[in-house]
Amino acid sequence: MPKECRRKSSKDFGLSGTGINEGSRLERRTAEKASHTCDDLVEKAAQIAASSVTGAPTVMDAPRVPQVTITPESGGSSREMQKEDWDDAVDGTLRRKLSNSSISSTGSSAVESEDDLLSDNESKSKGIITLEQLVDTGESKAWWKLKTIVQWPFSVTQKRKLNWVQLAGHKGNFKAADEGNILKKFSENEMLCFEKLRDDALLLFVPGYHGTVEKDGECFLHMTDLLVNFDLPNVMDCKMGVRTYLEEELVRARERPKPREDLYTKMMEVDSEGPTPQEHSQRGVTKPRYMQWRETMSSTNTLGFRIEGIKKCDGTCRTDFKKTRSKKDVIQVFKDFVGGNGNITKSYLSRLTEIRQALKTSQFFRQHEVIGSSLLFIHDHTSNAQVWIIDFGKTTALPEGQTLSHDIRWQEGNREDGYLWGLENLIHTLESVSNEVTAEETFCSVAEETDCCQTIEADGQ
Numbered sequence: 001m002p003k004e005c006r007r008k009s010s011k012d013f014g015l016s017g018t019g020i021n022e023g024s025r026l027e028r029r030t031a032e033k034a035s036h037t038c039d040d041l042v043e044k045a046a047q048i049a050a051s052s053v054t055g056a057p058t059v060m061d062a063p064r065v066p067q068v069t070i071t072p073e074s075g076g077s078s079r080e081m082q083k084e085d086w087d088d089a090v091d092g093t094l095r096r097k098l099s100n101s102s103i104s105s106t107g108s109s110a111v112e113s114e115d116d117l118l119s120d121n122e123s124k125s126k127g128i129i130t131l132e133q134l135v136d137t138g139e140s141k142a143w144w145k146l147k148t149i150v151q152w153p154f155s156v157t158q159k160r161k162l163n164w165v166q167l168a169g170h171k172g173n174f175k176a177a178d179e180g181n182i183l184k185k186f187s188e189n190e191m192l193c194f195e196k197l198r199d200d201a202l203l204l205f206v207p208g209y210h211g212t213v214e215k216d217g218e219c220f221l222h223m224t225d226l227l228v229n230f231d232l233p234n235v236m237d238c239k240m241g242v243r244t245y246l247e248e249e250l251v252r253a254r255e256r257p258k259p260r261e262d263l264y265t266k267m268m269e270v271d272s273e274g275p276t277p278q279e280h281s282q283r284g285v286t287k288p289r290y291m292q293w294r295e296t297m298s299s300t301n302t303l304g305f306r307i308e309g310i311k312k313c314d315g316t317c318r319t320d321f322k323k324t325r326s327k328k329d330v331i332q333v334f335k336d337f338v339g340g341n342g343n344i345t346k347s348y349l350s351r352l353t354e355i356r357q358a359l360k361t362s363q364f365f366r367q368h369e370v371i372g373s374s375l376l377f378i379h380d381h382t383s384n385a386q387v388w389i390i391d392f393g394k395t396t397a398l399p400e401g402q403t404l405s406h407d408i409r410w411q412e413g414n415r416e417d418g419y420l421w422g423l424e425n426l427i428h429t430l431e432s433v434s435n436e437v438t439a440e441e442t443f444c445s446v447a448e449e450t451d452c453c454q455t456i457e458a459d460g461q
């Protein structure tokens with residue numbers, strides 16, 4: 001993908017909100033640019049996935065499936081959504097204008113350094129995934145928060161005030177959509193994955209995908225909101241696999257290393273002894289080096305998954321898991337997350353077992369290098385508990401005829417990602433949580449009975 005296009009989409013299309021609230025002249029100009037860029041990309045994407053990009057359901061047709069939601073964090077990208085917004089985004093014609101992606105594995109020939117391929121620092125900030133949607137409590141947290149009143153197409157009585165909190169992820173990647181849905185910044189990789197997943201065994205375990213839409217001059221993936229069926233949900237994001245960067249990122253960094261100060265700073269915040277003497281002197285760390293360091297600090301390398309963030313129903317939010325590495329520590333975080341509830345733990349375990357089974361039969365899974373994808377755990381006080389496979393921005397198709405086993409050691413060149421190995425460890429972790437929780441529940445009930453017996457004996461005397 002031409003570098004020029006990517007830069008335009010991040011800077012000019014208002015990822016930090018400039019395209020929404022500024023004057024109409026700017027909006028028009030921005031929209032014109034976006035249209036132009038989208039048009040260029042439509043043809044290209046159509047060549048890749050022509051047959052599958054048709055027939056996106058309208059809002060009314062969209063299946064009401066539980067989904068993930070995330071939202072813009074920056075104030076500029078939030079506002080009340082109006083009927084005409086949705087008319088713009090989803091109408092009968094629904095032009096399939098495809099924006100470019102800041103994460104693309106297809107444009108390597110045009111890029112000049114690792115960052116040209118790997119990241120767009122103008123549009124991305126930190127982390128990884130999810131957010132939450134809940135009834136407004138009026139509380140004001142330091143977390144990135146977006147308040148949106150969804151006014152249409154719902155009646156006054158159906159209006160709901162929503163708060164969305166983004167646990168992790170690239171800032172500004174999400175916008176509000178019609179109720180039950182969200183808009184996620186367009187990524188070619190992710191779109192192609194969703195198109196292929198339409199006919200795959202994993203379909204039941206990924207967010208509903210309703211095609212692409214254009215809004216405010218930007219292109220988005222129209223997806224279901226995974227939190228919609230929950231009442232004050234607890235949400236955890238686990239990034240899967242032993243590797244969190246693509247092999248091509250590694251190659252590029254080797255060919256054209258580009259130390260980044262922001263990654264050096266992030267590394268220093270966690271461990272001042274993390275950077276090498278050379279990295280200290282240049283005050284910069286390359287992306288793969290940073291990613292590898294993150295993997296060794298967390299449980300990615302040792303367990304094949306890591307905890308990225310947790311949002312609990314009480315409003316507390318944690319993303320400080322960069323040094324959560326040992327199995328013992330991971331178990332403790334999970335126990336806290338499920339609140340010592342054995343039923344929720346068992347529901348999660350059963351869902352993970354279903355996911356494992358589906359992965360083993362999935363053609364999509366066999367034919368893709370799955371990098372940076374997460375499992376999203378969601379439960380609420382009704383013991384409704386679900387796990388979803390999310391984030392396919394860096395999930396890349398293998399060359400024709402090549403497949404992965406996902407459970408053998410990664411060596412550069414074999415593109416293995418350790419996803420299944422990580423899932424196996426995740427299941428073992430949940431089993432340990434379940435055992436501990438059951439033992440504690442048994443202990444408590446015995447203790448209660450003992451107290452009870454003592455009372456009876458005392459009464460009898």
Ligand code: I3P
Nearest residue numbers: 103118119120124125126127128266294372
């Ligand atoms: C970020 C995290 C993201 C990565 C991002 C990192 O680190 O590893 O997965 O984005 O790279 O900065 P952290 O979790 O410590 O904040 P990608 O997955 O898209 O590569 P970026 O800074 O280049 O966006």
